[in-house]
Amino acid sequence: MDKKELQEAIIKLKKEKNAVILGHYYQRDEIQEVSDFVGDSLALAQEARKTQCDIIVFCGVHFMAETAKILNPERKVILPDMNANCSLARSCPADAFSKFKEEHPDHIVISYINCSAEIKALSDLICTSGNAEKLVNALPRNQKIIFAPDKNLGGYINRQTGRNMLLWDGTCTVHDALTAESILRLKQQHPQAEVIAHPECNSAVLRVASFIGSTKAMLNYISKSLATQFIVATESGILYEMKQNNPDKEFFAVSADEGCACLECADMKLNTLDKLYKCIKEELPEITLPADMIQQARKPIERMLEMSQQLGIIK
Ligand code: 13P
Ligand code: SF4
Numbered sequence: 001m002d003k004k005e006l007q008e009a010i011i012k013l014k015k016e017k018n019a020v021i022l023g024h025y026y027q028r029d030e031i032q033e034v035s036d037f038v039g040d041s042l043a044l045a046q047e048a049r050k051t052q053c054d055i056i057v058f059c060g061v062h063f064m065a066e067t068a069k070i071l072n073p074e075r076k077v078i079l080p081d082m083n084a085n086c087s088l089a090r091s092c093p094a095d096a097f098s099k100f101k102e103e104h105p106d107h108i109v110i111s112y113i114n115c116s117a118e119i120k121a122l123s124d125l126i127c128t129s130g131n132a133e134k135l136v137n138a139l140p141r142n143q144k145i146i147f148a149p150d151k152n153l154g155g156y157i158n159r160q161t162g163r164n165m166l167l168w169d170g171t172c173t174v175h176d177a178l179t180a181e182s183i184l185r186l187k188q189q190h191p192q193a194e195v196i197a198h199p200e201c202n203s204a205v206l207r208v209a210s211f212i213g214s215t216k217a218m219l220n221y222i223s224k225s226l227a228t229q230f231i232v233a234t235e236s237g238i239l240y241e242m243k244q245n246n247p248d249k250e251f252f253a254v255s256a257d258e259g260c261a262c263l264e265c266a267d268m269k270l271n272t273l274d275k276l277y278k279c280i281k282e283e284l285p286e287i288t289l290p291a292d293m294i295q296q297a298r299k300p301i302e303r304m305l306e307m308s309q310q311l312g313i314i315k
Helices: 003-016 029-034 041-050 062-071 094-102 117-121 132-137 151-161 180-189 203-207 215-224 238-245 273-282 291-310
Strands: 019-024 037-039 055-059 076-078 108-112 125-127 145-148 194-197 229-233 250-253
Touching (some): 003 019, 003 273, 019 041, 041 062, 041 291, 055 062, 055 273, 108 132, 145 151, 180 203, 180 229, 194 215, 238 250
Parallel strands (some): 019 055
16 A cells, blocks of 8 residues: 555554554654644643543554553554653663662652653653743752753753752663764754754753754744754654744754664654555554553552643643
8 A cells, every 4th residue: 555545544543443643743744644642742741641542543652552551451552562661761760760769768759751651650740841941940959869860851840940850871872972062063054943842852952952852842932932943952753843843944853873864763764654554454563561550650640630731831
């Protein structure tokens, strides 16, 4: 089947099976085109909680599909490619983290949603890049906090809030590979362009950015900004939505090395239309988790959603 036929077959199957396709902004364009809902981690978690469909087809990485399962234990959650993992989630193994937590019994644990279900189960509060700063600010000033797994996001939140959270030494290898030099080189070619960056980038990159935010925050910023050109320091999949929403503006993708045209998360790109079709047809591979882990991991996610609602971050 060609692309169009595959997309039509996916849409037909989805209706027959009462399935919903949730897609992250970093997914391939052709997957975003057939998704019922495209969003950032926070919006996808909300959408997963709301759905009445029998099957959730999660087009993203493993921890995102796990989050959907934790919020919907009674529904079937499937992921086109089970190997679509996340380097950041991998950088925080549960046994080592559990030891680290034991060494700091007076600290609460805030974990970025980009972590495994085991880490979520060890956490008091989950955050996303879209709500981390406001959630941390809402906690008492004297509260001791461990922040995991992303030291770049954690460092950024520390600087923004004036806190001194203890940071787990993890990174997203995709964002962390970006350098300020490569961005400045691009800026020389496009001096009018504004640099916008995801907080998973290292501090040198963040220093040269005029706007820092989650994928959704970047999209909002671009739509409101008077600038017409943007250097986008995050995964290039986001450019699809940026161009859709702002056809009159110009976007330049950054790359980590000179040989590659743009920054891509290889894990996100493991999901393809072919795999998506097969996944809905066979209802496999399916995300399964032990009931006690679901129960434990759900509490800090629910807490995040409740706090986000109270703080007016989400409706
Ligand atoms: P968002 O929370 O902005 O969607 O980011 C998720 C992610 O994986 C960034 O690399
Ligand atoms: Fe994980 Fe980085 Fe890929 Fe986001 S871009 S899913 S943080 S590896």
